[in-house]
Amino acid sequence: MKNYLIFFLILMFFTSCDSGLKPEISQTSYVNGVIHYINPIKDWPPADSLKDLRVVAFKHFPPTNVVQEVLQGNAYYTMQTLPFFVDSSNFSLEIKDAPVELKYIAVVQQFGGLLDWRVVGLYSQTKDSATYLLVENGKTYFIDITVDFNNLPKQPF
Amino acid sequence: MMNLFKLYFLSLILVFILNNNALFCKQNKYTISGNIVDSTNAQNISGATVRLDRTGFGAIANRNGEFTLSQLPQGNYTLICSMIGYETKKISLANLDSNIHLMILLNPKIFKTEDIIISANRRLQNIQEVTSSSLVLSQNEFINNSQLNFEQVLKKVPGLEVYDENVSIRGSDGFDFGLGTRTLMMIDGIPLLSGDNGDMKFDFVPVTEIERVEVVKGEGSALYGTSAIGGVINLVSSDIKTDWHCFVSTFSGIYTKPRYQEWDYSNSLTTKNTIQAGFSNGSGKFSAILSGNVSKDEGYRSYNDSKDFGLFAKMKYAFSEASDLNMYIIQNATNQADWVYWNSLDSATKPHANTNTSIRLQSNKALVALLYNQILSNNTFLNFKSSLFYTQFYNTYPTNAADYRQSDAFQNFNDMQITTSFGNYTLTSGLSFSNNNVNSLSYGLRNQKIFAMYSQIESKFNSNLITTLGLRYDYEKVLTANSNAEFSPKFGLNYKVNDNLNLRASVGKGFRAPSISERFANISYQGFSVQENLNLKPETSIGGEVGFSYHNEDFFLPFETDVSGFINNFQNLIEATFSSQDYSVIMFQNATSARITGVDLSLNFLLQKNLFLNIATTYIDPIDLTLHQTLKYRSKFSAKTSIDYSYSIFSFDLSYRYSSKVENIDEQIMLQIKDAQSRVPIHVVDCSLSANLAKFVNTNLQVSFNVYNLLDYYYTYMPGNLGPTRLLGLSLNWKI
Structure with a gap:
């Protein structure tokens, strides 16, 4: 009986344990770029409506809304808010599950509650038409996005 | 009033x-x-x-x-x-x-069934006579394998989840950003919670100065008031030796390299070293202990190091055989990196990319306390406690930077208690007053006063049945915020069926007044910002437990067991809640009501001479009654098992700690902390081999080799925070 108990305990120690968490073994891809704000600072939206500003890249088009797509893992996003009241700023999106096709890459502004977002800039070769980006494993891409607060792109949600 | x-x-x-x-x-x-x-x-x-x-x-x-x-x-x-x-x-x-x-x-005995405890009813009594689940750890159970650190000591206690200066008793606490605690921590009955954050300070008291650690689970507010809503941890300091006595305790450890190259952030091995040394002496009516401690931990993550320095003095003056005055002076200074969360799972040992790694967090703490004991007659005694606890912290950002945090807090605590016995009754009554003054750029100029009075009567109707009835009234007054009054009753029963079996039951109410920081925090740090909430109300809990303890030393496998079933209903539970406007903004709110039901089971077997097997498990079902989902940041199932064996001068301990995967966390935190959803069950195996060399060196010398997280299992203890990796250590305890 005693030996069984000891054996059981030792077995429990060593069989119940795998190695736990591990880094994901995949080559990370990056979409880096620059956002150009064509408006002078005085033409930016008022500070109390600038809750957050991010670059979000959606896997599907049209996206439902920003928060839902992010929580469902259908969108990549910059981890911190972008700086406000500047001429331009850099960004970097980390993509771990390439290859993936990004169907809608945009600068989005949170202007109210958690679900109140709007698109203020779009990665696009032609206005109002999103340009797809096929991201391959381990590669880095550079894109530019222009933001004009006085002339927003057509809203997808 | x-x-x-x-x-x-x-x-x-x-x-x-x-x-x-x-x-x-x-x-x-x-x-x-x-x-x-x-x-x-x-x-x-x-x-x-x-x-x-x-x-x-x-x-x-x-x-x-x-x-x-x-x-x-x-x-x-x-x-x-x-x-x-x-x-x-x-x-x-x-x-x-x-x-x-x-x-x-x-006569030596096999099991610890007759430990004494002081914290359960504010007086010394046999642990079998109390009505709540309680547990005592003596110094010889933790001095060799604790890394000289209370966090490691408390990790051994069944039913407790311990991480980063945070203790959760039976699921009482979740992830609170280090502000507020639902467990009251004390030294000899004197609170050790800071006046501003209301948090515990594990590094404040040196482990070597503590004779035993008492843990009382469940609502303790009927005797201890605010913060004891989840339970009480009392560090009972060593009695001062009246003859010359000195000691040195050291711990030196090395963190092994992580298994994955992606997590290997340093070219060399990192270390953790602690030394605590002191002496005591006495002459006539006066005796004293003086000790110092220094520690340096390079950490198992980049930008996670700390340095610590402390002094401890306890002096006793015996006016007579019936009265004495104890004075405590404790000081501690810590300089540490301001780690908050990882960069990502791929780089789990590095802070997130925007962290300014030149910033340090400095904290200073000092306690001056007086404890006066007076035996008034053969059935009445009085004690008076008064303390001043100073805590300070600041980071090294410029004072005008958004991330600059600073707070100075003074807590003045006073408690007068009279215990008297008459016939079959023992009456414990007292008055308590605490005053928190905070001068802080993060929280403002604040004041919180709590007046309290309490009474508890224990009745021994016959030699086997003990009943306890207690009531405490607390009145909280906060400058520029709402005032609150709380009644905390408690009723308990303990019935000794026979020498082997004790039954117990208790019901009671607990409460916790919000800390200054939960009410007034207006800070930002590392991507989060916390906003004040002047309307925060105390949280309350009504709960109860039934349990029994049984031991049988004549069974073919001698064993002891303790089983408890418990239920706690929380109202106005204070939780860190993400703003609906901005998910990087946090506010402490009376967010929800919750119910935690569960079972504690512990079993200790004597397998053969000097070979013990201990198994302890806790299952809880923490339900958020507002959102109808599992309460956030709680593990439902935890287990702690160990094998202890001693032979000649050697003793060996192998222990295993398990917590099931945390089911539910804030979704918004995933938007701020990369890979915050990466979490797994916790499996940690520690082992320790000790040798008592007293025979050979003619003095009390113990040497231990310890391995913590033997299997180098990787887990998170909260979102974006990898748990401690494998640490190899050597400890030495020498007393003359």
Whole structure:
């Protein structure tokens, strides 16, 4: 009986344990770029409506809304808010599950509650038409996005 | 309100005067002295506790096993002698009318069923007589394998989840950003929670100065008020030796390299080193302990290092055999990196990319406390506690930077308690007042006052049934915020069925007043910002438990077991809640009501001579009654098992700790912390091999080799925070 108990305990120690968490073994891809704000600072939206500003890249088009797509893992996003009241700023999106096709890459502004977002800039070769980006494993891409607060792109949600 | 407190104070004085014939009658006084020895080898037993039942008289045997109880009035007494590892002995002394000397023989016992505890009812008593689940760890159970750190000590306690200066008893706490705690931590009954954050300071008291750690689970507010809503942890300091005595304890450890190259952030191995040393001495009526400690931990993650320096002094002046004054002076300074969360799972040992790694977090703490004990008669004693606890922290950002945090807090605590026995009753009553003053750029200029009065009566209807009825009233007044009043009743039963079986049950109410920081925090740090909430109300809990303890040393496998079922209903639970406007903004709110039901089970077997198997499990079902989902940041199932074996001068300990995967966390946190959803069950195996070299070096010297997280299992203890990786350590404890 005693030996069984000891054996059981030792077995429990060593069989119940795998190695736990591990880094994901995949080559990370990056979409880096620059956002150009064509408006002078005085033409930016008022500070109390600038809750957050991010670059979000959606896997599907049209996206439902920003928060839902992010929580469902259908969108990549910059981890911190972008700086406000500047001429331009850099960004970097980390993509771990390439290859993936990004169907809608945009600068989005949170202007109210958690679900109140709007698109203020779009990665696009032609206005109002999103340009797809096929991201391959381990590669880095550079894109530019222009933001004009006085002339927003057509809203997808 | 003040009139109510005055009336209560006067009634307390009246009660003890009426019950205190020593004040008015001049009586002859007698002495009981004696020696305490091991019945199997006739060796002296030092440290044994001797007390006269239902009186305030007590003593601890010196290193020669000798004790003296003086100034005893004529009367009938029951002397109780107890020592961890021995059977408790009761000796009836009918009509004491002369000085007597006793030779007390104690028999070693297998299990710890007769430990003494002071925290359960604010007086010394057998742990089998209390009505709540309680547990005592003595210093020899943790001194060799604790890394000289209380976090490691408390990780051994069943039913407790411990991480980063945060303790959760039976699921009471989740992830609180280090602000506020639902467990009251004390040293000798003096609170050790900071005046601003209301958080615990594990590094404040050196482990070597603590004789035992007492843990009482469940609502403790009926006696201890705010913060004891989840339970109480009392660090009982070592008694001062009156002869020359010194000690040195060290721990030196090395973190092994992580298994994955992606997590290997340093070219060299990182280390953790601690040394604690001190001495005690006494002469006549005065005795003192003085010690110092230094530690340096390079950490197992980049930008996670800390340096720590502390001093501890405890002085005792015995005015007479019936009264003494203890003074504590404790100081600690810590300089550490301001780690908050990882960069990502791929780089789990590095802080997130925007972290300014040149910033340091400095904290200073100091406690000055007085503890006065007075035996007023053979059935009435009084103690008075007064303390001033100063805490300060600041980071090294410029003072005008958004991420600059700073706070200075003074907590003044005063408590007067009278315990008196009459017939089959013991009445414990007291008044308490605490005053928190905060001067902080992060929280503003704040003041919080809490007045309280409490009474508890224990009744022994026959030799087997004990009932406890207690009530505490707390009135909280906060400058520029709402005031609150709380009643906290408690009722408990303990029934001794026979020498092997005890039943217990209790119901009670607990509460916690919001800390200054939860109410007034207006800070930002590392991507999060916290906003004030002036309307925050105290959270309350109504709960109960039923349980039993049973031991059978004649069974073919001698064993002891303790089982409890418990339920706690929380109202106005204070939780860090993400703003609906901005998910990087946090506000503490009375967010929800919740119910936690569960079962605690512990089993200790003696498998063969000197070989013990301990199994303890806790299952909880934490339900958020507002959102109808599992309460966030709680593990439902946890288990702690260990095998202890001793042979000759060696002892070996192998322990295993398990917590099931946390089911539910804030979704918004995933938007701020990369890979915050990466979490797994926790499996941690520690082992320790110790040798007592006293035989060879003619002094008390113990050496231990320890491995923490032997299997180098990787887990998160909260979102974006990898748990401690494997640490190899050598500890040395030397006493003369």
